[in-house]
Amino acid sequence: MNTRDITAAPPLQTGHQPARKIGVVMLDLQNISLSFGGIKALADVSFNVREHEIRAIIGPNGAGKSSMINVINGIYHPQKGKIIFRDQLRRGMSPSKVARQGIARTFQNIALFKGMTVLDNIMTGRNTKMHSSFLANAIWWGRARNEEMRHRHKVEELIDFLEIQHIRKTPVGRLPYGLQKRVELARALASEPELLLLDEPMAGMNVEEKQDMCRFILDVNQQFGTTIVLIEHDMGVVMDISDRVVVLDYGKKIGDGTPAAVMANQEVIKAYLGSSH
Numbered sequence: 388m389n390t391r392d393i394t395a396a397p398p399l400q401t402g403h404q405p406a407r408k409i410g411v412v413m414l415d416l417q418n419i420s421l422s423f424g425g426i427k428a429l430a431d432v433s434f435n436v437r438e439h440e441i442r443a444i445i446g447p448n449g450a451g452k453s454s455m456i457n458v459i460n461g462i463y464h465p466q467k468g469k470i471i472f473r474d475q476l477r478r479g480m481s482p483s484k485v486a487r488q489g490i491a492r493t494f495q496n497i498a499l500f501k502g503m504t505v506l507d508n509i510m511t512g513r514n515t516k517m518h519s520s521f522l523a524n525a526i527w528w529g530r531a532r533n534e535e536m537r538h539r540h541k542v543e544e545l546i547d548f549l550e551i552q553h554i555r556k557t558p559v560g561r562l563p564y565g566l567q568k569r570v571e572l573a574r575a576l577a578s579e580p581e582l583l584l585l586d587e588p589m590a591g592m593n594v595e596e597k598q599d600m601c602r603f604i605l606d607v608n609q610q611f612g613t614t615i616v617l618i619e620h621d622m623g624v625v626m627d628i629s630d631r632v633v634v635l636d637y638g639k640k641i642g643d644g645t646p647a648a649v650m651a652n653q654e655v656i657k658a659y660l661g662s663s664h
């Protein structure tokens with residue numbers, strides 16, 4: 388049972404002005420159903436994501452939020468439903484192909500190479516952008532070198548942007564949790580995605596760390612124009628930075644709209660107070 392009171396969430400005061408130029412529908416999910424054996428993780432869920440918006444997915448534990456991101460990302464393939472990205476119907480696509488389409492993500496449980504430095508971890512995010520093969524490296528050293536320098540430059544830009552210069556040579560495993568989350572964001576951004584999926588980027592953070600992360604997410608959205616799908620449990624954050632919210636409960640969609648409309652929805656309030664089950 389989930390006992391979070393969504394009506395009590397204070398705003399985080401990031402000064403977000405959601406009046407940005409939200410564009411056309413970029414991603415359209417139609418009637419998505421996903422089961423694991425007898426467990427229905429997602430049941431007939433439809434919603435869309437518009438260009439440049441911050442779209443939150445909320446819901447109690449086990450509601451199907453991560454499953455939905457795994458569907459968008461190509462890790463899970465739904466048994467039913469359609470995924471339309473940039474007006475193209477997707478047909479069974481691997482996560483690496485999805486990444487090459489311009490969709491990047493972070494994970495609920497940090498998935499970084501703990502023994503590698505911050506810099507090297509972020510470089511792995513450039514994989515989808517790397518063209519020179521091993522053979523090309525051997526034959527045409529100059530081209531590969533130029534490419535390497537371009538990747539380094541982009542990564543250094545991100546390190547400045549996310550204010551992690553001081554830890555660029557530190558092995559990730561030695562960093563506090565909040566900074567690891569920021570490095571994971573940097574790695575996702577390294578692929579220059581047009582759609583960024585964030586699975587609980589602020590989980591386990593204190594208020595100050597959350598405010599920093601909110602600011603970075605807003606900066607990414609505003610300065611790079613990146614569209615963001617954000618799973619978040621903190622309703623203050625959701626109210627403060629998202630343009631539209633979709634609410635899942637036991638795999639079903641029970642709400643969809645502006646943060647204010649969704650928070651006033653009786654079914655949503657009941658799901659969060661645990662009194663509807």
Ligand SMILES: Nc1ncnc2c1ncn2[C@@H]1O[C@H](COP(=O)(O)OP(=O)(O)OP(=O)(O)O)[C@@H](O)[C@H]1O
Binds near residue numbers: 427446449450
């Ligand atoms: N790979 C899997 N195999 C079996 N069951 C799974 C798998 N992935 C998810 N599920 C089940 O699907 C349901 C939805 O899980 P999901 O992780 O999507 O929820 P969530 O909303 O992200 O929850 P939380 O807030 O706890 O992260 C749960 O019942 C979960 O146990």
Ligand SMILES: [Mg+2]
Binds near residue numbers: 453495
């Ligand atoms: Mg989850």
